[in-house]
Each structure stands twice: as structure tokens, then as C-alpha cells.
Amino acid sequence: MTISIWRYSHLALAVSSFLLLTLASITGIVLSFQPLSEKILPYRTEGFSETTLAQTLPLLRKQYPEISELTVDKNDFVQIKGTDAEGKKLVAYIDPKTGKILGYPTAKSEFFEWVTALHRSLFIHETGRFLIGLTSFLLLLITVSGTMLIIQRQRGLKRFFTRIVRDNFAQYYHVVLGRLSLIPIFIIALSGTYLSLARFGLIETSKVSSEVDFDAIKSAPVKDPADFDIFKKVRLSEVQSIEFPFSEDPEDYYTLKLTDREVTVNQITGDMLTGVKYPTAALLTELSLDLHTGRTSGIWAILLAFASGNILFFIYSGFAMTFKRRANRMKNKYTADESEFIILVGSENGSTFGFANAIHQQLIAGGKSAYVTELNNYKVFPKASNMIVMAATYGLGNPPTNAAHFAAKLEKHKQLNPVRFSVVGFGSHGYPDFCKFAFEVDNLFAKQQWAVPTLEIHTVNDKSPDEFSQWAAGWSQQAGVALNISSGLLTTRPETPQELTVVSKTAVSGPGESFLISLRPKRRAKYTSGDLLAIYPASDHRERLYSIGKVGDDIQLSVKLHENGMGSDYLYCLNPGSVISARIVGNDHFHFPQNAGSVIMISNGTGIAPFLGMIDEQSANSNSRLYCGFRDQASFALYKASIQKNLEDKKLGSLHVAYSREGEKQYVRDLLAKDEAFVADTLKNNGVIMLCGSLSMQKNVVALLEDICQTHLGKSVSYYQSHSQVLMDCY
Numbered sequence: 241m242t243i244s245i246w247r248y249s250h251l252a253l254a255v256s257s258f259l260l261l262t263l264a265s266i267t268g269i270v271l272s273f274q275p276l277s278e279k280i281l282p283y284r285t286e287g288f289s290e291t292t293l294a295q296t297l298p299l300l301r302k303q304y305p306e307i308s309e310l311t312v313d314k315n316d317f318v319q320i321k322g323t324d325a326e327g328k329k330l331v332a333y334i335d336p337k338t339g340k341i342l343g344y345p346t347a348k349s350e351f352f353e354w355v356t357a358l359h360r361s362l363f364i365h366e367t368g369r370f371l372i373g374l375t376s377f378l379l380l381l382i383t384v385s386g387t388m389l390i391i392q393r394q395r396g397l398k399r400f401f402t403r404i405v406r407d408n409f410a411q412y413y414h415v416v417l418g419r420l421s422l423i424p425i426f427i428i429a430l431s432g433t434y435l436s437l438a439r440f441g442l443i444e445t446s447k448v449s450s451e452v453d454f455d456a457i458k459s460a461p462v463k464d465p466a467d468f469d470i471f472k473k474v475r476l477s478e479v480q481s482i483e484f485p486f487s488e489d490p491e492d493y494y495t496l497k498l499t500d501r502e503v504t505v506n507q508i509t510g511d512m513l514t515g516v517k518y519p520t521a522a523l524l525t526e527l528s529l530d531l532h533t534g535r536t537s538g539i540w541a542i543l544l545a546f547a548s549g550n551i552l553f554f555i556y557s558g559f560a561m562t563f564k565r566r567a568n569r570m571k572n573k574y575t576a577d578e579s580e581f582i583i584l585v586g587s588e589n590g591s592t593f594g595f596a597n598a599i600h601q602q603l604i605a606g607g608k609s610a611y612v613t614e615l616n617n618y619k620v621f622p623k624a625s626n627m628i629v630m631a632a633t634y635g636l637g638n639p640p641t642n643a644a645h646f647a648a649k650l651e652k653h654k655q656l657n658p659v660r661f662s663v664v665g666f667g668s669h670g671y672p673d674f675c676k677f678a679f680e681v682d683n684l685f686a687k688q689q690w691a692v693p694t695l696e697i698h699t700v701n702d703k704s705p706d707e708f709s710q711w712a713a714g715w716s717q718q719a720g721v722a723l724n725i726s727s728g729l730l731t732t733r734p735e736t737p738q739e740l741t742v743v744s745k746t747a748v749s750g751p752g753e754s755f756l757i758s759l760r761p762k763r764r765a766k767y768t769s770g771d772l773l774a775i776y777p778a779s780d781h782r783e784r785l786y787s788i789g790k791v792g793d794d795i796q797l798s799v800k801l802h803e804n805g806m807g808s809d810y811l812y813c814l815n816p817g818s819v820i821s822a823r824i825v826g827n828d829h830f831h832f833p834q835n836a837g838s839v840i841m842i843s844n845g846t847g848i849a850p851f852l853g854m855i856d857e858q859s860a861n862s863n864s865r866l867y868c869g870f871r872d873q874a875s876f877a878l879y880k881a882s883i884q885k886n887l888e889d890k891k892l893g894s895l896h897v898a899y900s901r902e903g904e905k906q907y908v909r910d911l912l913a914k915d916e917a918f919v920a921d922t923l924k925n926n927g928v929i930m931l932c933g934s935l936s937m938q939k940n941v942v943a944l945l946e947d948i949c950q951t952h953l954g955k956s957v958s959y960y961q962s963h964s965q966v967l968m969d970c971y
């Protein structure tokens with residue numbers, strides 16, 4: 241069954257029973273103190289468990305000639321009934337070894353009697369008993385569905401007790417305490433259900449009485465009761481009650497009601513007259529009562545109180561989770577058919593809707609027609625020009641329930657016009673398949689003819705507002721749509737701009753060509769190749785991001801000069817000695833891997849920038865390869881010398897350059913296709929593939945990687961993406 245079916249059953253069962261369950265749990269907690277209050281009374285004697293009837297019965301009969309009954313209760317207190325020497329009624333707790341009176345039973349606590357009645361029947365007799373029985377049964381089903389949810393969450397039965405990733409307070413403790421109190425709650429529910437079935441006669445529990453054959457009763461040989469075999473064998477701990485013979489006639493006998501059978505014993509000869517085992521159903525009723533009330537063990541009673549307390553917490557935390565999920569549901573102003581911006585959400589617990597709604601509101605506030613819906617509602621959106629997919633990942637890298645049908649729908653419904661798309665993955669590094677579903681979605685989009693990437697896929701770990709606003713800033717820039725990311729809906733980045741001095745800059749002959757510019761931070765700054773530099777060409781909120789290559793102590797950027805390009809114009813106009821204000825933005829997901837066996841770096845055009853720094857930072861004998869694509873030899877010339885030097889110093893293992901307008905006219909994809917066995921081996925041996933450059937290059941390379949992964953490794957490329965073996969930073 242899918243996670244949704246278990247979740248909806250769990251929720252539906254909880255909703256239908258929570259009022260009665262709350263009442264039963266509160267009264268259950270109170271009642272668990274009843275056995276504890278009884279067990280502290282001083283009527284349990286030492287050596288009780290070993291004392292046999294042979295030691296007790298003759299002694300008691302001598303001391304209390306008019307004794308009629310002995311009972312042993314669930315606290316192991318021995319009580320006798322009869323009349324004393326003066327003929328007065330006697331009911332007392334005694335020491336079974338000496339016959340000494342230890343105390344007298346008092347009337348049951350009215351308070352506990354009242355709570356018991358409420359717990360059992362809500363003071364409405366049979367109707368109440370039925371409702372409480374039904375609640376027990378629903379609790380049983382809730383426990384089963386809850387167990388299934390934990391198994392799914394923990395990704396299998398074997399990992400049931402492994403670490404739980406902490407999401408939020410209610411969710412975390414719902415699962416942690418759920419695992420801890422699963423067994424006691426299951427027992428409470430099962431025993432409660434059983435007792436109700438027995439109470440309504442749906443289970444036959446009556447005990448069969450002994451049928452004594454009076455004609456066969458013997459009156460010889462006369463034996464001392466202390467020598468009766470049966471009395472020597474049976475211990476007090478096995479006894480529920482004993483009826484003494486009414487007179488000394490041989491026809492009057494002992495009736496021993498033991499825990500598992502009823503036995504009658506000839507009072508003269510000690511012969512066993514009858515022995516009847518109780519039916520299993522009756523034994524189960526006793527066991528259910530013991531387990532449900534905790535009457536036999538103080539420790540169990542405390543455990544029951546703990547479990548009942550947990551049920552109350554589950555009711556609270558379960559509803560807290562549900563309300564949180566619902567609070568984030570979407571509200572649309574425009575219809576799907578009239579909207580230009582479509583936000584598709586894959587979410588299990590609702591938090592992703594919170595992020596989606598923030599963007600949705602800002603688009604609406606900016607006068608755009610925007611529509612937010614679940615990924616499962618994907619269809620043809622006739623007016624769409626932009627799609628944003630925000631998708632969480634669950635289980636073994638699976639889609640959330642509301643995105644389970646997305647892949648099939650994407651194949652079925654082709655958009656009528658080109659649509660720009662951007663995928664934001666929500667996940668947690670606490671799980672091995674980080675954002676795997678989002679990577680799959682991004683790769684599926686990349687295969688669609690009509691789909692044009694706005695940005696490369698962006699991931700958000702543990703709902704980080706910072707990582708999300710990083711995406712929002714990038715998307716706003718690329719899509720040309722203003723988003724007020726400091727509106728309070730999204731938090732802004734904490735880093736303040738700092739000053740950098742231009743150290744050097746290469747020259748170009750005109751737009752379309754690339755140049756290198758090196759900058760040195762005035763203050764000490766922590767950064768590495770792969771991080772980003774945000775510059776503010778117009779000294780306003782608009783920022784432009786460039787990939788950093790750390791070469792020596794300087795930040796080196798590789799920039800293509802665009803005709804009227806705001807960022808590139810600004811940078812190209814700088815001269816050595818100029819000072820600019822910029823912000824270094826950490827980009828942890830695109831750092832050179834420290835422990836990978838081998839690394840393949842793939843770039844086109846200025847995407848080579850971070851790799852220039854990464855290669856420069858390596859020590860000799862680096863197990864790395866660079867595949868880079870350029871238009872022609874002239875475009876590569878800018879980088880050739882430094883790469884050649886690093887090759888000689890063995891900081892780079894090998895270099896593979898593709899020229900798209902010269903010679904064989906090929907792309908990096910073609911070079912990689914030739915080395916597909918090496919690419920597959922790299923991934924197989926935990927190596928890493930890094931991509932930096934244009935989104936169209938990314939689209940082509942990822943499609944090739946998908947083929948290679950499927951053919952050689954039997955897995956999808958999204959598996960390697962989610963395990964940080966395929967890293968991308970494209971624009």
C-alpha cells in the first residue's frame with residue numbers, strides 16, 4: 241500500500257475516535273494508579289510464592305474452624321472468610337504461614353469505582369460499553385496503520401529502530417514515542433477489544449463447573465490433609481480461591497479454583513474428585529484483564545500510564561501535523577487556463593506549499609497571473625510561459641503522494657508553446673537519496689521539446705530559507721520577474737557586501753568574446769572555487785552572479801562580454817586598482833570533492849571558471865580529467881597556458897577539448913560519449929562528475945549520462961545526482 245493510504249487511514253481512524261480515546265486515556269492514566277495504591281498495602285507476606293496448600297490449609301482450618309473460603313487476589317494478598325470463635329462474621333487478610341490476621345479489607349475507593357465506570361461504559365451502560373469497545377478496536381487499527389507508517393518512513397522493517405531524522409517537534413516525537421509505546425498501546429487496544437467481545441458474549445468464556453460423582457466418594461483411608469498429594473503440589477500463587485467443606489461429611493469436599501483449572505478434593509482421603517481445565521477463551525479473558533488493568537504488576541501499571549499519556553500526546557501532535565499541512569494549502573486567484581506562471585508542488589507534509597505560496601503571492605502582487613497546484617494536477621496550461629516545480633522527496637527517493645502520477649502526466653500532456661521551467665528540490669541530507677525525486681523531475685523536463693530551462697535545478701536542504709532565497713534571486717534574475725525576497729516571506733542572506741580590488745583583466749576585441757578578471761578581497765575572506773561572486777552593477781538591488789575560480793589568493797572570474805550586458809559591461813570597464821563592492825556567496829554543493837577517487841570536470845564556454853581554480857588548488861598526481869567545449873581554438877586560447885602548466889605539474893590528469901565551429905565540430909557530449917566506459921567506471925567507483933556551463937550543455941550531457949547510467953550501471957542518473965556524484969552549476 242502506498243504511504244497515502246496508510247496515512248489517510250491513520251488520520252481517519254484518529255479523527256473518528258479521538259474524543260473517546262482522549263477520555264479513555266485520561267481515565268486509563270488515573271486507573272493505572274489503582275493497582276499501585278493497592279500494592280503498597282502490607283498484606284503480601286514473605287515466601288508467598290513457595291507456600292503450598294499443605295502448609296496453609298490444615299493450619300487455617302485448625303485456627304479458624306468456621307472458615308468457608310480463602311481467596312488470593314492479584315496483589316498476592318491472602319484473604320479468608322468465615323466466622324470467628326464468637327460466631328461473628330470474619331473477613332480478613334492473613335499470613336498464610338502462621339494464620340495471623342494482618343488486616344481487614346476496606347471498602348473500595350469510590351473515586352476509583354467512579355472512574356472505572358466512566359472508563360468502561362461512560363455511565364451509559366451497554367451503549368457506553370459498546371462505544372468504548374469500538375474505540376479499543378479503532379485504537380488497534382490506528383496502531384497497525386501507525387506501525388506501517390513508521391516502517392515506510394524508516395525505509396523498511398529492518399531499519400525500524402534506526403535514527404529518526406528530525407523534521408519538527410510534533411512529527412519527530414510522534415514517531416519517537418510511537419516506536420517506544422507501540423507494544424504497550426497494541427496490548428491495551430487488543431486486550432480492550434477482547435474484553436469487549438467477551439462482555440457482549442461474542443466469545444464464549446464461561447467456565448465449566450465440576451460434576452462430582454457422589455456415589456464414588458470414598459470415606460477411607462483417612463489421611464492428614466498435610467499429606468494430601470494435591471495440597472503438597474499446589475502453591476498459593478496458583479490459587480484464585482478455595483471453598484472449604486461445609487461439614488465433616490465425606491460428601492462435602494474442597495473446591496480449588498486455580499489459575500488454569502478447577503479441582504475438587506475429598507476432605508477425608510485427599511483424592512482428586514474432579515479436575516476441569518478452563519477453556520482457552522476464559523484464560524485469555526483473565527490475561528486480557530491482567531494486561532489491560534496492570535493489576536498483577538506495578539511496573540506494568542506504570543507502563544500503561546506512560547502509554548496512555550503517549551496516546552494523548554499522539555492526539556495532540558497528530559492534529560498539530562495535520563493542521564500545519566492544511567494551513568499551507570494553496571488559494572488561487574487565477575485559473576489554470578488563464579495563468580502565465582504555473583507553480584507545481586510535490587509535498588507530503590505541506591511545508592513546500594509554504595515556499596510555493598510565498599512565490600505565488602509575490603507574483604500576484606507584481607501583477608502576474610499565477611496558479612499554484614499539486615504536481616499530480618499537471619496538464620496542458622494554455623497560457624503558461626513559466627513553470628516552477630517545487631518538489632520534496634520521500635522514502636527511497638520517491639515522489640510525495642501528490643506527485644506520484646506526475647511522470648505519466650508529463651508524458652501525456654505536451655505544452656502547446658515553449659515554456660521556461662525551473663525545478664527546486666526540497667529534501668534533507670539526513671536521507672541518502674537527497675532530493676532524488678526533484679532530480680528526476682528536472683531530467684524529465686529536460687527531455688520535453690517544449691521545455692526551456694530558466695535555471696539549473698536548485699536544491700534546498702532542511703527547508704533552508706537561505707538556500708531558497710538563493711534560488712529565488714537566481715530565478716528572478718533569469719526570468720526577468722521582480723521578486724521582493726526581503727519581504728519577510730523569505731529571509732535575505734546575512735552576508736554583507738565587501739570590497740574587492742581588481743588585480744588584472746584580459747582584453748577582448750569585441751562583444752561575444754570572453755575575458756578573465758582577477759579580484760582580491762580587501763578583508764580576509766573565506767571562499768573556494770565553485771562559490772559565487774554577486775556583483776551590483778547598478779548599485780541597486782539587482783545582482784549578477786559569477787562562478788569563482790580561486791587562483792592563488794585571488795578570485796578569478798571568466799566573463800563573456802555581452803552586447804549591453806549589465807554585469808559583463810560593468811566588469812569589463814574596471815581597471816587594475818579599481819575597487820568594487822560585491823558579496824561572496826557560499827555554494828557548498830559545487831565544491832571540489834575531497835575524497836572522491838576520480839573527478840571528471842565538464843564545461844562549456846566560461847563555465848570553465850571554477851574548474852580553473854579547482855585544478856590550480858590540486859596537488860600533483862591528481863586523478864582528474866577536464867572535458868571542455870569552445871567555439872574554436874581562439875576562444876580556448878585564453879585558458880590554454882594555465883591549463884597546460886597544470887597538466888605539466890600533474891594537477892590535472894588529462895584534457896579533452898571539443899571545438900564546435902572548427903575541425904571535427906563536436907561538443908563535450910561527443911567527447912564524453914567516446915569515453916562512456918570511463919564515465920561509467922568513475923560513477924561506479926564513487927567518483928564525481930561536475931558540470932558547469934550553459935543549461936543546454938547540461939541538458940545534453942545529463943541525457944547522455946542517463947543513457948550511460950542505465951546501460952552500464954542499471955540505475956538512473958538521478959540516483960548519482962542525489963548521492964552527490966553528479967554535481968551541476970549551470971546557468
Ligand SMILES: Cc1cc2nc3c(=O)[nH]c(=O)nc-3n(C[C@H](O)[C@H](O)[C@H](O)COP(=O)(O)O)c2cc1C
Binds near residue numbers: 674
Ligand atoms: C519520512 C520522510 C522521508 C524523507 N525522505 C527523504 C529522502 O529520501 N530524500 C530527501 O532528500 N529528503 C527526504 N525527506 C525530507 C523531506 O523531503 C523534506 O523535509 C521536505 O522539505 C519536506 O517537504 P514537505 O513538508 O512539503 O513534504 C524525508 C522526510 C520524511 C519526513
